[in-house]
Amino acid sequence: MLPRMKDTDTRDIVILGGGPAGAAAAASAAARGLDVLLIDKARFPRDKLCGGLFTGRALTEYRHIFRRAPPEGLFEERRAISFHMGARPMGRMDDVPPMFLTMRRDLDAHLLGLAQEAGAELLTGQRVAAIDLAGECLTLEDGRTIRFRVLIGADGVTSAVARALFGRPFDPATIGFALEKEMPPVSDPETARTVRVDFGAADWGYGWSFPKRRSTTVGVGGLQARNPDMKARLHGYAALLDQGEAAGMKGHFLPFGDYRRRPGRGCVLLAGDAAGFVDPITGEGIAHALGSGRLAAEAAARALREGRPEGAAALYRAATRQIRLSLRIAALLRPIVFSDRMAPIFSRSFAGSRRVKGAYMRMLAGELDYPALLWLVARRLPVAAWRSWRMERVGSMGRSTGPRPPA
Numbered sequence: 001m002l003p004r005m006k007d008t009d010t011r012d013i014v015i016l017g018g019g020p021a022g023a024a025a026a027a028s029a030a031a032r033g034l035d036v037l038l039i040d041k042a043r044f045p046r047d048k049l050c051g052g053l054f055t056g057r058a059l060t061e062y063r064h065i066f067r068r069a070p071p072e073g074l075f076e077e078r079r080a081i082s083f084h085m086g087a088r089p090m091g092r093m094d095d096v097p098p099m100f101l102t103m104r105r106d107l108d109a110h111l112l113g114l115a116q117e118a119g120a121e122l123l124t125g126q127r128v129a130a131i132d133l134a135g136e137c138l139t140l141e142d143g144r145t146i147r148f149r150v151l152i153g154a155d156g157v158t159s160a161v162a163r164a165l166f167g168r169p170f171d172p173a174t175i176g177f178a179l180e181k182e183m184p185p186v187s188d189p190e191t192a193r194t195v196r197v198d199f200g201a202a203d204w205g206y207g208w209s210f211p212k213r214r215s216t217t218v219g220v221g222g223l224q225a226r227n228p229d230m231k232a233r234l235h236g237y238a239a240l241l242d243q244g245e246a247a248g249m250k251g252h253f254l255p256f257g258d259y260r261r262r263p264g265r266g267c268v269l270l271a272g273d274a275a276g277f278v279d280p281i282t283g284e285g286i287a288h289a290l291g292s293g294r295l296a297a298e299a300a301a302r303a304l305r306e307g308r309p310e311g312a313a314a315l316y317r318a319a320t321r322q323i324r325l326s327l328r329i330a331a332l333l334r335p336i337v338f339s340d341r342m343a344p345i346f347s348r349s350f351a352g353s354r355r356v357k358g359a360y361m362r363m364l365a366g367e368l369d370y371p372a373l374l375w376l377v378a379r380r381l382p383v384a385a386w387r388s389w390r391m392e393r394v395g396s397m398g399r400s401t402g403p404r405p406p407a
């Protein structure tokens with residue numbers, strides 16, 4: 001896409017970042033007749049490190065924003081998933097709500113094309129050199145200055161807009177980190193149609209293997225502070241999968257549970273990873289990026305219509321309440337899934353229950369929300385804890401006094 005600029009240098013909305021959050025914001029704002037400029041330092045199509053799992057809830061957002069079905073060939077549908085804890089299988093499901101695999105290179109270029117079609121102006125291959133929040137303008141690397149009435153920071157986890165607002169884009173103590181490698185496609189038909197998730201592959205995180213037509217995306221991710229050896233973890237995980245060497249791996253921060261309670265200030269809003277809107281259990285970020293991008297555009301449009309652009313952040317904060325509630329509940333559930341004390345109980349309960357696994361998949365599909373999942377897990381936990389305690393007790397009695405119980 002060739003960068004072009006209008007003569008005027010003041011825009012209703014300037015969006016920094018052309019990932020899913022930026023594209024959703026641009027399309028939604030342009031569809032409301034606003035003068036929108038989206039700036040990205042990259043030229044598209046460009047690669048973005050990501051598993052490329054597009055969930056049902058992301059698809060619902062896509063349809064809502066772009067008012068169409070995705071084009072043929074953008075996604076590969078998968079309906080089978082298997083869960084593991086190290087070498088131990090935790091269950092397989094063959095008819096879960098559909099999951100969609102894609103490459104971000106293709107997805108993001110497609111979304112940006114839709115934003116342009118809706119009327120947004122794109123300026124790609126252009127870095128922002130300075131952001132002046134008080135002066136409501138930003139300066140491009142080539143020296144041009146652009147004024148905005150509302151600025152949407154959709155510039156990812158290392159967001160320059162978040163840094164300008166809050167001094168730093170994320171908290172290094174709570175940030176996540178993920179490593180990935182595109183590996184050869186798998187030939188075994190059963191493996192090729194199955195999305196695989198491994199809870200033991202990282203500490204406070206997990207591993208994934210997403211089999212696609214042209215490659216298998218293999219990755220591990222989790223809290224950075226808990227995984228100083230993430231490279232070794234990916235090597236170990238690739239070996240477990242029998243995928244060979246994980247040489248040439250790439251890494252990226254993931255705001256894994258580090259979201260902004262106030263995702264903006266005045267006429268400046270943060271969407272997607274820039275606001276930390278990533279699920280702290282699954283690491284899924286595309287759905288919330290699309291959703292928060294749309295909500296940022298709606299809040300901006302309303303604030304501009306009311307002649308109070310400085311009120312945009314308050315409107316946006318109210319609009320993102322549901323996203324933040326969902327992330328808060330996921331953060332409450334996270335120790336149950338990942339902590340040393342609870343993880344063994346959780347994994348036994350998860351492995352033994354199709355209902356919990358089914359609920360997890362329905363949550364990813366957008367058919368169930370986190371409050372309902374929390375309720376389901378909370379109800380099962382005392383029984384699971386009691387069973388776990390009994391099994392350990394029987395095991396230890398067996399070890400000290402008599403024959404082992406059958407496995």
Ligand SMILES: Cc1cc2nc3c(=O)[nH]c(=O)nc-3n(C[C@H](O)[C@H](O)[C@H](O)COP(=O)(O)OP(=O)(O)OC[C@H]3O[C@@H](n4cnc5c(N)ncnc54)[C@H](O)[C@@H]3O)c2cc1C
Pocket residue numbers: 016017018019020021022039040041042048049050051052053054055126127128154155156157158159160178179180219221252253254271272273274278283284285286287289
């Ligand atoms: C290894 C890994 C695997 C993941 N797997 C999945 C998955 O399978 N499914 C899922 O839902 N989520 C996944 N995620 C999370 C997901 O990638 C993000 O949540 C999602 O990309 C957020 O979208 P975004 O638009 O907010 O930001 P991004 O997609 O990061 O887009 C930000 C854009 O801003 C641009 N930009 C940045 N700084 C500037 C600047 N100064 N000037 C101009 N432009 C700038 C960048 O070039 C980029 O195009 C994964 C993340 C990682 C790290």
